[in-house]
Amino acid sequence: MERKGCGMLVSQAVSISVSGRTILDEASFSLASGEVVGLVAPNGHGKTLFMKSLANAHESRCGVVVAHAEVSADGICPTDGDAYRKHVLYLPAGREFLYPQMTVIDHLRLIGASWGTSDDIGHVVDECCIDEMLNLRVRRLSDGMAQQVALAAAYLTGARYLLLDEPMNALDHGHVELHHAILRELAETGRGILLFSHLLDDISRVCDRTLYMKDGSLVEGADLARHLSVEQLYECLYEGEEDERGNS
C-alpha cells in the first residue's frame, strides 16, 4: 500500500505566532527527497521556529504558538515518535547540537550508536575531513571546526530530511565548497535538505529552489520572478523591512 506523501516531507497549514504576531498563517511546505531547498528571510521572521516545527519540536517559550494541520515525512507522522525522529533532523546554528566537554570521536560514536549508523563513522570522517580533530574536545575547537563536526554529526544520523540552520556561517571558503558538494551528493542519494542561510550565495549555488518567508506565507522564488537572482529577490522582498528595522 502506498503511503500518503511518500518520498516527501510535508507540512500543511502550518501557523506560527509569537506573542500574538503571526509569522506563518496556514502556510504549506514540501521537501522532496533528492532536492535541496533554500529558505530565506531576514532575522526575526521565524525561520528557526518553522524549521523546529518541522522537526516536531515543542516550544516551551511563552507566547509561541505552533499549529500544523498535518505534517509527515514519507508518510510517517510525528506521533510515530522514533520513526519520525529517524527521518527528520534539525541541526541548530552554531555549537548548540554539540557537547563542549565531549571529544569529536565520542560525539560520532554516540550519534552512530543512537541512530544505528556506527559503521559509517569512518566514511563520514573521511568525507568531512575531520580526522585530525577526532580526539579534541568540542570546547577546544574554533567555531568553524565545531561547525564541521556538527555537520558531520548531522550527516551521520542518516536522517532522510536534514533541516540545516545556518550551517555554513563559520566555515572557510574551502569547507563551504566541500559541504556544498556533500549536500549535493546527499541529495543525489535521495536525501532532502532544507537549508537556511543568510549567505545568499550558498542558497543560489547549492539549492534547487528557494522559499521566502513573507507576510505569513512561504513564497516560492520561481513563482515570484524566474529571471531574478536570489540576491535580487531578497532585496525586492525585504528592502523596505530592513530599512524600517534600521530606522527603529
Next chain:
Amino acid sequence: MLAAGKRESGSWLEVLRLLLKYAVTRPLLLATAAVLAVLLGLGSVIAMPTMNAEPMNLALEYLPSLREQVESGMYDSAPEDLRESTTEELAALERMSSAADESETIRAYERYLELLQGDYDAGYINGGQRWGAHEQAELSFYQALSSIDKPEVYASTTDEPALYRLSSALASVPGVVWALPAVVSAVEIAGLRRRGRALVQAPGGVRLLWAELLSAWLAAVLAGVLSWLPTLLVSGARAGFGDPRYPVVFVWAGQVVQTTVLETVTRTFAMQAVGALLVVAVCELVGRCLPSLRLASFVAGVSLLLASTTATGLAATPAKASASPFALAPFPYLIVSEIARYPESVFFSESIVVAGTTFEKGMWVLTLWSAAVVVALAVVIRRRTSVCL
C-alpha cells in the same frame, strides 16, 4: 556519503558506555566524591576519641568501691549466691585491671557481664530490674568479640582498622549526603538532553532511557565507591584491614541482632546502591517533566532534602510494636546507616527507626519504588512525541 535509511537499530550498550564515560569524567561529580571522601576519611587522619571503651572503663572505675564493699563485709549477710557472684565479679574486675593484653581485658569483662546477668535474673539489681535487651546486646557483643582472633576495642578512630573505620565513618555522614553523587550524575546526564543538543532528537525512546538511567546510576555508584577508597587506604595502612568478623550487635524491635562489620559495610553498599537508583530515577522523572534543567535540579534537590527531613522526623519517633505504614515508604531507608547499622550500634539504646523496617524490606521497598518511577518515566516518554529544541 551515507544513503538515507541505511541504518540498523542503535546499540544501547555503546550509548551506555559513552554516557558512563561522560558522567564519570564530570568535574562536579568528582568534586562531590572528593567532598564525601574527606567527610569519610577525617577519622582516619585525625585521631578522635571514641566511646567504645567507656563501658569497660566504667566497670574498672567501680572496682575500688566493690573491693571496699567486699572487704568491709557488706555482703556477709547477703544470700550465698549473691555473695559468690559478687566475689567472682570482683575477681573478674581485678583480672581486667591487671590484664596483660586487651583480649584478656575483654574476656574478663565478658565474664563480669555474665555474672551481672545472673544478679539481674535473681532480682538483686535495682529493686528487681530485669536483664534487658540492651544489656543482652552488650554481653553478646563481648562474647562475639572474645571469639575472634585478636579482640580489640578501639579508643581512637586512627586505631581502627580499615573495614571497621569505613563502617563507622559511613554512619557518621549526615542524613542523605551519601546520595549527592546520584543527584549530581543524574543532573549531568540530564544535561545531555538540554535544548538543542544531539540526544534530544535521538531515536531510541525507552532504550535510550535505560542507557541514561544506568549510566547515571553506575556513575553514582562508582563515585560512591571512589569516596570510600581514601578511608580504606589510610586506615588500612595505619591499622590493617581488620577482621571482617568483628561483631556488630544491636537491638532491633526488642530483639538482639548480631552481625559482622563486613556485613554492615556490604549492607550499606547494597542499600546505597539501590537508593541511588531511586534517586537517579526520581531526578530523571523530574527532569523529563519540567521544562528547564535548573528548575529540575532545584526541585530534585528540594525533594531529597524533604525526603531527608521526613526520614529524620520519622526516625525521631521511637519504634512501636506494630509496623508503621511508613515502613513501605522509601524515606526511612534513605537514612541507610540506621538500617544497615554500624560498629558502635551496641553502645546506643534501642535503634530509633520506623517500626517494621528491616534491611531486607528496605531493599525490596527501594527496588519496587525505583521500578515504579522507571515505569512512570517510560509512560512519560512513550506519550511524548515532540521534543524540546
